[in-house]
Amino acid sequence: MSELPEFTKNQLALRNGQDKPEIWVAYQNTIYDVTESGLWKNGKHYEHWAGQDLTEELEDAPHTYAVFSRLKVVGTLKVV
Known part of the structure; x- marks a missing residue:
């Protein structure tokens, strides 16, 4: 099994729906392609913005991790 690429928060921030064609979000150190x-049209989903780590924002969300299981994993968030 190949290891997933690591991306920094700055690299993730460029996938916000505005700067590059990809729209990504991170959750629990995993980066998903949305x-x-x-x-996630234009990089926004309700009050959440793409291109960032949503782990803390989603603590009180009405859905569970199962939502992310349907999305393509593109990498991991580099912890510095």
Whole structure:
């Protein structure tokens, strides 16, 4: 099994739906591609913005980790 690439918070921030064609979000140190999701059009989903780590923001979200299991994993968030 190949190891996933690591991305910094700055690299993740560029995938915000505005700067590059990819739209990514991080959750619990895993980066997910939400580009094809209609829920993330233009990099925004309700009050959440793409291109960032949403772990803390989603602590009180009405859904569970199962939402992320449907998304493509593109890498891990580099912890510095």
